Amino acid sequence: MEQQKEMTGQESLELISRMINSARKNYYETGVSSLLWGSIITICSLVTFANYYWQLPGLGYIWFLTLAAVVPQIIISIRESKNRGFKSHDEDLMSGIWISFGIAMFLLSWVMAYMNVPYQPPIYMVVYGIPTFTVGYGRRFRPMVIGGIGCWVLALFAVYASFPYIMLYMAAAAQLAWFIPGLILRKRYLKAKAQKENVQRS
């Protein structure tokens, strides 16, 4: 881009619009975090469902995978933030939403285990819907809005389901809230990345 070029008013407006759109395109997330959590919750739910029939004692600890997944999540977040090259206006807000969700989930698991709450999955599904809906609504990303509402609808139905079938609702909630939006985000991200590389090559 040349500095000295004299611009007309129309060209100035076009330049502003082009630059704002170009910066906005970078808002695409990689989708890796959504895919990670969508996969982990789905696996844990399905294994818990299957273990009702298998009765393998070791598989009772499968939900500890969610604690272990915090480590790769931190690495992913740091790496993505480093490679992005910019900070969006709502980045701190989004981080706050997901950090508070993580803390709330940890505390909720502990409190419910301590209080011996039966049929916990519908409660988790209600909580899953909150950050998913909020982020989707805030970023105008419809798959996450649908995912959030889906979690709440599934929570209502799950109340009437018995164990182990309740775990299938949980798996469906994880797919709706994170895995499917994650796949869409990933597809968009890879498309935007390919476009960028094409522009750089030409």
Place this chain on the structure above:
Amino acid sequence: MFKDLNPILHSQLRLAVVSILISVKEAEFTYLREKTEATAGNLSVQINKLKEAGYIDVEKTFKDNYPQTVCKITPQGVQAFEEYVKDLQAYLNIKK
């Protein structure tokens, strides 16, 4: 009568930089360079001019042992940009 367009902003590269910085909270020099497709030297000169005008803040730090320059628009820069767009729209409307 038309108000003269702000000469600091009415230049291709400086306007591009400010337009990007309006859209994000802060941006690294490399990101601005990639988006504007400008040379490092030219971009550096124009960033300094915007800084001298008080339109952007420039923070120089180190990341992984490499120097890193982070730019952020100031409230004065936001105001100047808004006025520039308003003047531009008035100019284009009357011209039509």
